[in-house]
Amino acid sequence: MGFWIFMLVMDLLIPVTMVFIGKRFQKKPPKEINGIYGYRTAMSMKNKETWEYAHHCCGKLWYVSGLVMLLPTVIALVCVFGKGNDCVGTIGGIVCMAQCIPMVGAIALTERELKKRFDRNGRVRRD
Template identity: 60%
Template sequence: MNGKNKDTWEFAHKYCGKVWYVCGMVMLPITVIFMLLVIGKNEDCVGSMGGIICGVQLIPLIGSIFPTEIALKKNFDKNGTRR
């Protein structure tokens, strides 16, 4: 990996990590609330709720690709050189 690729790689991972952290902080209380709603329910109900929550949580995590790509384009040219 040359210097340019290493720089863009590190930038993208640091940026995406920040996005994931914010998403996690937003999703945490929502997840707790929904899981509290199924306390004492049968295994199928708890499992279904957990599966639905996991599926919904994937949306912003996968969606983080788009703001990361935008940030890369703002900070680097097409050759990977910082602007």
């Protein structure tokens, strides 16, 4: 039971973090472009406009993905309630790996949106 609770809490960390950071990035991205905190890629750090747009896009993706992952995460762990630690650990690990897909996938989608909206110098496209 204790290991099951531990795995449930650990598996909820990724979606809950994505929900809170996603909402924060949407509403209040880091004020200054920096190399420590925020969505940091070469394209997002071109200028203030790319920085804010990248945070808005990534924040929206993380927020929605985090919300969508909450229920399946709980369902997956409820299905192994009362099972052995090996089973709980395996399912918990699979859930965690599956959660990493949308978390990391948001980077590719955000970069695609940045390239649609801005040229390689960070200027808004006029086409």
